Amino acid sequence: MENFIVSARKYRPSTFKSVVGQSHITTTLKNAVKTGKLAQAFLFCGPRGVGKTTCARILAKTINCEHPTSDTEPCNECQSCKSFNDNTSMNIFELDAASNNSVDGIRTLVEQVRIPPQGGRFKVYIIDEVHMLSSQAFNAFLKTLEEPPEYAKFILATTEKHKIIPTILSRCQIFDFKRINSDDIVRHLEYVATQEHVAFEPEALHIIAQKAEGGLRDALSLFDQLVSFTQANLTYKGCLDNLNMLDCDYYFRFVDFFRSGDVANALLLYQEIIDRGFDGQHFITGLTEHLRNLLVSLDPSTERLLDVGETYRQRYLQQARDCGMASILKYLDVASDFEYRFRDANNKRLFVEIALTKMAALAKNLQPQQTVG
Numbered sequence: 001m002e003n004f005i006v007s008a009r010k011y012r013p014s015t016f017k018s019v020v021g022q023s024h025i026t027t028t029l030k031n032a033v034k035t036g037k038l039a040q041a042f043l044f045c046g047p048r049g050v051g052k053t054t055c056a057r058i059l060a061k062t063i064n065c066e067h068p069t070s071d072t073e074p075c076n077e078c079q080s081c082k083s084f085n086d087n088t089s090m091n092i093f094e095l096d097a098a099s100n101n102s103v104d105g106i107r108t109l110v111e112q113v114r115i116p117p118q119g120g121r122f123k124v125y126i127i128d129e130v131h132m133l134s135s136q137a138f139n140a141f142l143k144t145l146e147e148p149p150e151y152a153k154f155i156l157a158t159t160e161k162h163k164i165i166p167t168i169l170s171r172c173q174i175f176d177f178k179r180i181n182s183d184d185i186v187r188h189l190e191y192v193a194t195q196e197h198v199a200f201e202p203e204a205l206h207i208i209a210q211k212a213e214g215g216l217r218d219a220l221s222l223f224d225q226l227v228s229f230t231q232a233n234l235t236y237k238g239c240l241d242n243l244n245m246l247d248c249d250y251y252f253r254f255v256d257f258f259r260s261g262d263v264a265n266a267l268l269l270y271q272e273i274i275d276r277g278f279d280g281q282h283f284i285t286g287l288t289e290h291l292r293n294l295l296v297s298l299d300p301s302t303e304r305l306l307d308v309g310e311t312y313r314q315r316y317l318q319q320a321r322d323c324g325m326a327s328i329l330k331y332l333d334v335a336s337d338f339e340y341r342f343r344d345a346n347n348k349r350l351f352v353e354i355a356l357t358k359m360a361a362l363a364k365n366l367q368p369q370q371t372v373g
Helices: 023-035 052-064 079-085 103-113 135-146 182-195 202-212 216-230 236-243 248-260 263-275 280-297 310-323 325-344 348-364
Strands: 041-045 092-096 123-128 152-158 173-176
Touching: 023 052, 023 173, 041 052, 052 079, 052 092, 052 123, 052 152, 092 103, 103 123, 103 135, 182 202, 182 216, 202 216, 202 236, 202 310, 216 236, 248 263, 248 280, 248 310, 248 325, 248 348, 263 348, 280 310, 280 325, 280 348, 310 325, 325 348
Parallel strands: 041 152, 041 173, 092 123, 123 152
Antiparallel strands: none
16 A cells, blocks of 8 residues: 655645745745844744744755755755755754653753754754743753854744743744634645645635634645545535534524524524534534624625635625624624523523524514523
8 A cells, every 4th residue: 555645744845935824934034044144043933733843944954055046945956955855964953842851851952062063054953842841941951042053053833932931032033923814725725636636616625724723734634534535526515524514504594584583494493403413502603603704794894804715705795785784783792692601501402592583583673681591
């Protein structure tokens, strides 16, 4: 059987240009390399799977490249680049602080730093999940981090910057990575799907991007999972079924029932959702998100905040116009209040049904005088 390489590894960026959604970081790093104004230590912070370690590897590769391109990218042809690509470089070290968090581990690293690079300009130490170091390990690392040899560079990466002691923070240039927006994730998934000869519906890729919540690595992991599930044919319905997500068509139907004051059909539709195995918390949270999407659809200036595919974008715009600001705000007021209090409800099914009844009753101005908790 042929060895399978997960997409997150197979399509891992190897140049600054190919990094997805972090142009504010890559531009700054390229300028620093180009001008030779490199700090002795960098701290890359941000959510998981957004490119911190990838950028650290690209930076380490670029500053040791013997013939960087005019665009300050690694050439991939010199001995340094080839050894890096083959994972045989003697000048670039990657450590996982989660499994090397003791004082002894840091002391060993400090001893290694004293040895000059064997070919190449810099020795680069990439320390992932650096917040996992113990207090004693941090303290043992301070002096070396502040005054390392000219040939040594440190790139620290973390998902939890608040756990790093201030004396470490003050010795680093800090780069904050952001969550990757859905459009960028979708474009990258389209590229990967094309390379892998996977058929897909655009809305299916948007579902993956939404589920990944800004993490490209998570999106690629979901992509691999769904390719196996759907036999390389990513459909909207197939992705919904596998990811246990509720089709937003349900929410459009609920809002239509609210507008017409149709309590009976709203309750019957909720029963259908229960029969499909979704719980009340999942549903009420999704309904609140749908109403939020309607709200931002009302104004062209906020329409860009709508994180959906083009097909559903038009449906949101139309339903938002049909409802109007006043109705959407009333629905949101009820839905958000019930979402907040859902956990404390004893009869959760009845609790959601009351919320649906109240929203449908708004069409007839039949607002109950007291709230049921």
